[in-house]
Amino acid sequence: QVQLQESGPGLVKPSETLSLTCTVSGGSISNYYWNWIRQPPGKGLEWVGYIYYSGSTNYNPSLKSRLSISVDTSKNQFSLKLSSVTAADTAVYYCARAETVTTYVRNYYYMDVWGKGTTVTVSS
Amino acid sequence: EIVMTQSPATLSVSPGERATLSCRASQSVSSNLAWYQQKPGQAPRLLIYGASTRATGIPARFSGSGSGTEFTLTISSLQSGDFAIYYCQQYNNWPPYTFGQGTKLEIK
Numbered sequence: 001q002v003q004l005q006e007s008g009p010g011l012v013k014p015s016e017t018l019s020l021t022c023t024v025s026g027g028s029i030s031n032y033y034w035n036w037i038r039q040p041p042g043k044g045l046e047w048v049g050y051i052y053y054s055g056s057t058n059y060n061p062s063l064k065s066r067l068s069i070s071v072d073t074s075k076n077q078f079s080l081k082l083s084s085v086t087a088a089d090t091a092v093y094y095c096a097r098a099e100t101v102t103t104y105v106r107n108y109y110y111m112d113v114w115g116k117g118t119t120v121t122v123s124s
Numbered sequence: 125e126i127v128m129t130q131s132p133a134t135l136s137v138s139p140g141e142r143a144t145l146s147c148r149a150s151q152s153v154s155s156n157l158a159w160y161q162q163k164p165g166q167a168p169r170l171l172i173y174g175a176s177t178r179a180t181g182i183p184a185r186f187s188g189s190g191s192g193t194e195f196t197l198t199i200s201s202l203q204s205g206d207f208a209i210y211y212c213q214q215y216n217n218w219p220p221y222t223f224g225q226g227t228k229l230e231i232k
Contacts, residue, residue, distance in 0.1 A: 035221075044211065044223055044224070044225045044226050045160075045168065045211055045213070045223040045226075046223070047218075047219075047220050047221040047222070047223070049219075058218065058219050059219060060219055060220040061125075061219055061220065062220070094167055094168070099173075101156075101173075101174065108156050108215055108216065109215055110156075110158045110170070110173045110174075110213075110215045111158070111170065111213075112170050112173070112179065113170075114167040114168055114169070114170075115167060116166070116167050117167050
């Protein structure tokens with residue numbers, strides 16, 4: 001079965017760029033949408049953005065100006081870069097696969113497999 | 125942006141009893157709604173998608189209902205492992221996908 005594993009620095013300084021990678025194992029990265037979700041300490045879940053294996057992306061408007069998500073199909077990985085971070089970006093960051101629901105109108109995508117998450121703290 | 129509102133914030137129920145959790149959307153999301161369970165220190169786990177379809181491996185005591193703007197997650201005969209935080213999430217309109225603030229299900 002497919003498994004996801006987040007990796008990256010646990011500590012980032014304010015104003016710098018947060019970089020994380022999600023490695024997909026037990027299955028191919030092809031034909032799926034791949035998401036990033038974050039959860040500040042003691043708070044709820046916030047969708048960050050997604051990338052299709054072909055490279056098309058969609059971002060949360062609240063983060064769009066600072067966010068970049070990329071994919072490397074040869075490594076079965078996708079990555080997140082969030083620039084100009086502040087303490088408000090401190091969170092557990094999860095990666096997740098989105099499964100597709102096909103209807104005659106359009107497709108819909110729900111997140112069915114999640115990584116265990118990685119904690120990122122923004123502090124000097 | 126669609127706002128998801130869950131109620132109650134905390135629900136106290138005894139083991140063996142039934143729990144009913146609610147989720148309301150600020151506009152219709154059709155049946156494009158998922159429920160997740162999150163235990164302390166763990167990632168969310170998908171329970172329900174399409175408002176009422178159980179994900180693979182989810183016990184039958186978990187059931188979802190509703191469409192449009194009103195949704196319910198029912199857990200019949202609560203077991204010790206069911207006490208956790210539950211989130212609803214709409215995937216009908218994006219960006220962004222949006223989650224409710226969560227309902228903490230605690231032991232009474």
